[in-house]
Amino acid sequence: MIRIIDFIFALLGLICALPVLLLLFFIGLVDTGSPIFRQIRVGRNQRPFTLIKFRTMSPDTASVATHLASSASITRFGHFLRKTKLDELPQLWNVLKGEMSLVGPRPNLFNQHELIAEREALKVYTVRPGITGVAQVAGIDMSTPRLLAETDAQMIKSLTFSLYLKLLLQTALGKGAGDRVVR
Template sequence: MKRVFDVVASLFLLVALSPLIAIVAFLVRVKIGYPVFFKQLRPGLNEVPFYLLKFRTMTNDKDNAGQLLPDEERITRFGRFLRKYSFDELPQLVNVLKGELSLVGPRPLLMEYLPLYSAEQARRHYVKPGITGWAQINGRNAISWEEKFALDVWYVDHQTFWLDMRILLLTLRKVWLSEGVSQQGHATVDRFKSEEIRVKEGRG
């Protein structure tokens, strides 16, 4: 039932929101530049990688050494607006249609995080990742990584179709209120580090 709902809902949303998607794409091209889409390899179900699609929200500005500047310096004013209302996530409906994402599930994070997870945290990959999830409606980027992963694993153990419907409805409220868009002091969220690394840094 979940896959059928994902296909029907993502196809409907892609058609219904096509004017908005076209407008956002045009504005990204004008205000931020080319390419319009940001594509990055992320781990999917059972850690199988796929390319996640998003609208660009940052420039590609680099320092004198050729390294990308910090996110806080590259994110544009228009990019912050897109993130505030989650418009940057709209292209992920294509990922849902292709079967790489679900509408609801743990958010797909960076490939480089895979070796850092504990065995319990790694269980978040037992289900297909999603555009939104249990962690997103319970704090999003404003909560700690440990809290976020605990919520993801809770979803893995308790997922039902009706829980997904509840998450989708609550997501609309979160987006409308722009809650938890970023972690305090960061453009989005601090990078995840394993417990061992954080203890060595005195942050555990």
């Protein structure tokens, strides 16, 4: 049932947000020359998929977890996108394709070995990764792998339709701060 709701919400979101997506794309084009960011991430059952976001860092930034990147890499427009979480909108395409869910554990990089080990042990990879989840709303990011994996595992065990809707609403209202970056 969640997959059907994900699909409907993602499709409606993409249709309704199309003018905003186009505007952000063109502003991003001026800001970095390359407004779309693509990165291979760990998906369900540890299968790779290409995550799509609006670029918030300069194109020459190293491909590392956000908490390991320098804040100097974030563009002025990127700060706005991160603060408003608008950089996440293109991930609706990943949801539509079935690579992600709206709610689930945030997808990590393949080079985050400690997080992968923690998530493997707790069977977090049995579900689709999500745009938001309990950890994101609570401000828990990938810099604390064990806590993140434990929070993800608990969310998976207790996820109900009511919690799913609550997390979407909290995220839409700005709860959570996203992954921090090195100062």
